[in-house]
Every structure is written in structure tokens, then in C-alpha cells.
Amino acid sequence: MFYQLEFEKPLTEIDDRIREMERKLDRGGVAGAPPGVTPEAVALAPDASSVRTELDRLQAERTETLTRIYANLRPWEVVRVARHPNRPQTRDYIGAICRDFCELHGDRRYGDDPAIVTGFGRIGPHKCLVVGHQKGKDTTEKIRCHFGCAHPEGYRKALAKMRLAAKYRVPIVTLVDTPGAYPGLGAEQRGQAEAIAVNLMEMSRLETPIVSIVIGEGGSGGALGLAVADRVAMLRNSWYSVISPEGCAAILWKQANEQTNAQAADALKLTASDNLELGIVDAVIEEPAGAAHRDPKGAASAIERWVVAQLDELVGKSNETLLQERYDRFRKLGAYEELAAEAGEDTPSPSVG
Amino acid sequence: MTQAATRTWADLKRDDGKKSAIPEGLWLRCPSCAQMIYRRQMEANLHVCPECGHHYRIGALERVRQLTDPGSFQAMFEGLMPTDPLKFRDLKTYESRVRAEQIRTGRNDAAVAGVGFIKGRQAAICCLDLTFMMGSMGSVVGETLTRTIEHATKENLPLVVVSCSGGARMQESGLSLMQMAKTSAALARYDDAGGLFISVLTDPTTGGVTASFAMLGDVIIAEPKALIGFAGPRVIKQTIRQDLPEGFQRSEFLLEKGLVDRVVPRHELRTELSRLIDYAGK
Numbered sequence: 099m100f101y102q103l104e105f106e107k108p109l110t111e112i113d114d115r116i117r118e119m120e121r122k123l124d125r126g127g128v129a130g131a132p133p134g135v136t137p138e139a140v141a142l143a144p145d146a147s148s149v150r151t152e153l154d155r156l157q158a159e160r161t162e163t164l165t166r167i168y169a170n171l172r173p174w175e176v177v178r179v180a181r182h183p184n185r186p187q188t189r190d191y192i193g194a195i196c197r198d199f200c201e202l203h204g205d206r207r208y209g210d211d212p213a214i215v216t217g218f219g220r221i222g223p224h225k226c227l228v229v230g231h232q233k234g235k236d237t238t239e240k241i242r243c244h245f246g247c248a249h250p251e252g253y254r255k256a257l258a259k260m261r262l263a264a265k266y267r268v269p270i271v272t273l274v275d276t277p278g279a280y281p282g283l284g285a286e287q288r289g290q291a292e293a294i295a296v297n298l299m300e301m302s303r304l305e306t307p308i309v310s311i312v313i314g315e316g317g318s319g320g321a322l323g324l325a326v327a328d329r330v331a332m333l334r335n336s337w338y339s340v341i342s343p344e345g346c347a348a349i350l351w352k353q354a355n356e357q358t359n360a361q362a363a364d365a366l367k368l369t370a371s372d373n374l375e376l377g378i379v380d381a382v383i384e385e386p387a388g389a390a391h392r393d394p395k396g397a398a399s400a401i402e403r404w405v406v407a408q409l410d411e412l413v414g415k416s417n418e419t420l421l422q423e424r425y426d427r428f429r430k431l432g433a434y435e436e437l438a439a440e441a442g443e444d445t446p447s448p449s450v451g
Numbered sequence: 452m453t454q455a456a457t458r459t460w461a462d463l464k465r466d467d468g469k470k471s472a473i474p475e476g477l478w479l480r481c482p483s484c485a486q487m488i489y490r491r492q493m494e495a496n497l498h499v500c501p502e503c504g505h506h507y508r509i510g511a512l513e514r515v516r517q518l519t520d521p522g523s524f525q526a527m528f529e530g531l532m533p534t535d536p537l538k539f540r541d542l543k544t545y546e547s548r549v550r551a552e553q554i555r556t557g558r559n560d561a562a563v564a565g566v567g568f569i570k571g572r573q574a575a576i577c578c579l580d581l582t583f584m585m586g587s588m589g590s591v592v593g594e595t596l597t598r599t600i601e602h603a604t605k606e607n608l609p610l611v612v613v614s615c616s617g618g619a620r621m622q623e624s625g626l627s628l629m630q631m632a633k634t635s636a637a638l639a640r641y642d643d644a645g646g647l648f649i650s651v652l653t654d655p656t657t658g659g660v661t662a663s664f665a666m667l668g669d670v671i672i673a674e675p676k677a678l679i680g681f682a683g684p685r686v687i688k689q690t691i692r693q694d695l696p697e698g699f700q701r702s703e704f705l706l707e708k709g710l711v712d713r714v715v716p717r718h719e720l721r722t723e724l725s726r727l728i729d730y731a732g733k
Binding site for chain 1: 530531532533534536537539540541542590591593594597619620621623624625626627628629630631632633635636637638639640642643658659661662663664665666667680681682686687690691695696699700708710
């Protein structure tokens with residue numbers, strides 16, 4: 099059965115009626131159309147045609163309701179969509195967008211983290227290196243991928259392949275979809291923080307165009323570890339923030355439940371529009387009606403169009419321009435006020451020495 | 452900066468949940484060896500227990516005082532003030548939390564930066580301040596540090612950053628996260644310019660601070676028994692549902708795993724820094 103989110107309940111009634119109409123049509127089809135009679139002939143029957151009209155009307159109503167629901171999602175609901183079990187993941191998008199994908203494995207140091215997929219592929223007219231978090235589709239894959247929580251070897255594998263791409267100035271496309279980097283014994287022992295930190299530093303100076311898209315969850319450092327790029331976009335129903343709503347609720351509201359999670363999701367300004375407004379991302383990629391999980395192909399082509407448009411612009415830039423603009427992009431982020439030197443009197447200056 | 456501030460904050464925020472890291476009064480009981488020690492003596496001993504060597508947590512100004520030659524430190528970028536870009540509100544507003552911290556500590560935010568001399572060697576220095584919102588990195592900390600790095604790049608100075616932080620500041624959400632990228636990118640340029648960056652990790656250094664500049668030192672030094680990690684011990688415990696091994700995520704553990712270069716007691720920090728600057732600095 100199709101996994102349904104709570105706020106999609108208004109659809110249930112319409113779906114029931116649609117099924118009812120379809121059954122009617124089927125019955126009509128079976129009764130009125132013995133073998134050899136074309137469906138067109140059945141459709142011409144007055145009864146069937148009125149059912150058809152009703153069905154069309156219902157389907158239009160369904161699309162409209164869906165669009166309306168998804169246009170007015172609360173941030174916490176967006177988080178739920180971003181985690182939808184049927185939401186397309188990195189491997190789905192690679193399958194849909196990349197021609198001739200050639201996967202590359204392993205960090206040459208410790209292992210091959212399945213939570214991060216890396217490989218060469220062609221997107222539109224561009225040769226690319228694609229790097230993305232993979233959460234896993236079935237239980238076995240989910241467990242292998244730690245639900246998209248990468249280990250240090252995942253980040254190191256990503257960097258190793260990105261360096262390879264930069265060596266030949268092959269552009270890099272990263273797809274971000276992680277609740278966060280894995281918090282565990284092995285991850286800490288092998289330097290999770292160092293692995294992410296090095297990615298941040300090195301991605302800022304890789305001499306090739308980099309574009310990033312948050313396709314689902316953009317959870318904190320684990321997300322940023324693949325997202326230091328020339329252009330960053332978010333899919334409409336993805337989130338990107340310094341902490342998950344649950345984590346934030348547990349710390350600042352002292353408890354994580356439906357209510358506090360929703361409050362934290364509001365406060366964190368984690369939606370695509372919020373991040374666009376804050377300048378953290380450069381674009382929001384619209385998803386098909388009712389989100390990417392209803393039309394993975396549609397979502398994939400939207401991503402493809404955006405990636406190709408960005409790369410068309412970026413590949414022609416000199417490395418000097420590219421790196422300067424990438425530096426400036428992150429350099430300007432932050433919100434603070436600056437008191438003039440004279441005004442500094444209000445605040446005690448450190449009496450040290 | 453007052454010692455009272457350090458006391459209150461440390462008391463409330465000890466990660467083991469126990470009270471009285473530095474209790475009131477002339478005498479105090481060391482949380483490590485349980486000996487009664489004379490406060491003045493502990494303070495004169497660089498806030499290290501004279502009995503067992505337990506390193507007490509200290510604020511940024513005390514840190515600067517301990518590291519730099521007397522009278523040599525010139526503070527910079529002090530006019531940077533936090534704002535509330537997201538109009539963040541949990542049980543309290545971010546604005547009111549910041550104001551309360553500013554009044555309590557007399558500081559604008561959680562970083563002190565400037566230029567000073569360490570045993571006669573000039574260096575750009577930035578110290579995070581645990582007494583201010585757990586040393587968390589928001590826009591002001593990120594900007595202060597980035598400017599310090601850029602200043603060190605321009606002036607060809609060695610860079611010393613002393614970290615102690617709970618991580619990125621939640622109340623600035625995505626903008627805090629971006630400080631990780633911003634500081635790391637500035638360090639890349641400093642590295643390209645051939646600078647020497649010594650990162651000093653003190654108790655505790657976790658989260659987004661560890662996962663950005665703190666782990667990018669050309670040389671990484673840790674104070675003894677400091678908690679250093681990406682995820683906090685509680686989160687890890689919840690994830691793996693088993694108890695953590697003794698000494699996990701402490702400096703000595705990181706040394707054993709090859710993640711830090713040296714564990715250096717506070718008394719030797721000045722000497723070690725100047726020695727490293729002589730070896731590797733320009």
C-alpha cells in the first residue's frame with residue numbers, strides 16, 4: 099500500500115471515489131465488452147461516458163487538492179515529505195539522469211561506505227562526477243547504508259573521487275540526503291569530525307565546478323560535507339539545517355514530541371524558501387504536483403535541467419574566477435552587527451596582559 | 452571578565468551533570484581527585500588542580516592571559532555583535548538568551564581574537580569562550596575567526612586557535628552551519644599561503660567546531676582529558692545502545708587513534724606553542 103502522510107488525508111475521500119468510478123468502468127468493461135469489442139465501443143455507451151466525465155473531474159480535483167496541500171505545508175510536514183519512504187534517492191536520480199554511469203568505490207584507506215555513492219556519468223552535454231548520500235530503499239540496503247548516515251570513510255571516498263575529477267577538471271554534482279553523519283564508536287575513532295572538516299576545506303579550493311542539490315534531508319555537518327559548492331539548490335520538499343527538528347527540540351524544548359518537533363522545525367527556518375531567503379542556497383527546484391515520490395521522473399528532469407543550466411555557465415569560468423566566487427559565496431554568509439570603534443566604549447574591552 | 456561567570460556556567464553545564472566544577476568559597480573539592488584544595492592556589496596554578504593535575508575549564512580572557520606575554524595582546528574585531536536573523540524562539544527568545552549572556556559575562560559573543568606574543572613570537576590568536584552560550588559558533592564567532600585567519604594570512608603570522616565549544620549555535624540554524632564552511636575556506640587560503648595553524652583543543656570541543664576549523668590544524672594539540680568529538684557521548688549512546696568505553700573521546704584516546712599530534716598540559720602550552728612556531732612558522 100502507498101505510504102500516506104497525515105496531511106494527505108483529504109485525498110483519501112477523492113481516491114475512494116476515483117476507485118469506485120474505475121470499478122464501475124471495469125465492470126462496464128467486463129459486462130459490456132465481450133472479447134473482440136474495442137474499449138472505444140464501450141466508451142461510447144452513455145453510462146460509461148458519464149462515468150468517464152466524473153472520473154476526469156475527480157482526477158482534476160485530486161491534482162488540485164494535492165497541489166493545494168503541498169503549497170501550504172508546515173515546515174515539520176516538509177520534513178516528513180523529505181523522509182518519505184518512496185522519495186527518490188541518489189541512485190534513483192543517477193539512474194534517471196546519468197548516461198553511462200561508472201561507479202567508483204572505496205576510500206583506499208579503510209573501506210567502501212555504501213552511504214555515499216560516487217562515480218562518473220554524463221548529464222546532458224556534461225561529463226560529471228556524481229557524489230551523493232544513499233539512504234537505502236529496502237531494509238537490507240537501509241541497514242548497510244546506516245539510513246544515509248555516512249562514516250568517515252564515506253566522506254574520504256567522496257573527497258578522493260572529487261580530487262580525481264578536479265585533476266581532469268570534470269565538474270562535480272553532489273546530491274545531499276542525510277539525517278546527519280553517523281554518530282558511533284567507529285566513526286569517532288576513525289575521525290568523523292576530521293573527515294568532514296577536510297572536505298569543507300578541500301571542496302572550497304577544488305579546481306573544477308561544483309554544484310550541489312539537497313534532494314531530501316540536509317542534516318548539519320554531514321550534509322555540508324558534500325555541499326561546499328559554486329551553486330547550491332534545494333528541492334522544494336527538502337530541509338537543510340544545523341540540526342534535525344527532533345535534536346533541536348530535545349535540547350531546547352527538553353523533549354522531542356510531535357508538538358515540540360513542529361515548533362523546532364518552524365524555528366530552525368529549514369525549508370527551501372527559508373534557506374533561499376537567508377542566501378544559504380541559490381535556487382529552489384520545484385517538484386511535480388504532490389512531491390517527488392509521486393513522480394520521480396518529473397523530479398529527475400527538474401534536477402537535470404537545473405544542473406545542466408548551472409554547468410553551462412560554470413564550465414567556461416577560469417579557475418581563478420571560480421574559486422574566488424566560491425570563496426565569496428560562503429564568506430558573506432552570517433548575520434551580525436558591527437559597532438563602530440568609538441561605540442565600542444559600551445562594551446568592556448578585555449583587560450588582559 | 453569575572454571568575455564568577457566561569458563558575459556559574461561551568462557548574463550548570465558540566466557534561467557529567469554533576470554540580471560544582473568550581474564551587475564557591477575559598478576551598479573547593481577537586482571533582483577529579485576529591486581533595487580539598489585552596490582556590491587561590493588552584494587559580495595561580497593556571498586553573499589546574501595542584502594535587503592531581505585536573506584541568507579546570509577557563510574562559511577566553513583567562514586563556515589569552517595565560518598564553519600571551521604580559522601586555523602584548525591587542526584585541527581585534529571587538530565590535531561584532533550577534534543579531535537574531537531567524538527571530539528564533541524556543542522556550543525563550545534567542546534575543547533574550549543573548550542579552551542575558553552578555554550581561555552575565557560582559558562579552559559580546561563567544562570569541563576573543565587579536566594579535567599577541569607567545570614567548571616573544573608574534574601570532575594571531577583566537578580563543579572561544581565557553582562561558583558564553585557554551586562557546587557555540589554562530590555568525591559572530593565564525594566572522595571573528597574568519598577575520599583572524601584572513602589577518603594572519605595577510606600579515607604572514609602564525610595562527611593559534613583555542614577551541615572549547617558545544618558546537619554550532621542552533622539558534623542561528625543554517626547560518627551557523629555556514630560558518631563551518633566559511634572558516635574552513637579561509638583556512639584553505641591560509642594554507643595556500645603557507646601559514647602555520649596550531650589548533651588547541653580543550654574541554655569540551657564537539658560538534659560543528661570539531662568538524663570544521665578545530666580539526667584542520669597543521670598541528671593539533673589537546674589539553675589532557677579534554678572531551679573531543681563530533682557527536683556528543685549521549686547521542687552516540689542512544690544510537691548504538693551500549694555503554695561507551697572508558698576514556699572514549701578524551702584527548703588521550705584521540706592521541707592513541709592518531710587524531711591529534713600531542714597532548715600538552717596547560718603549564719607547558721606556551722613553551723610548546725613557541726617551540727612549534729620556531730620549527731614550522733615563517
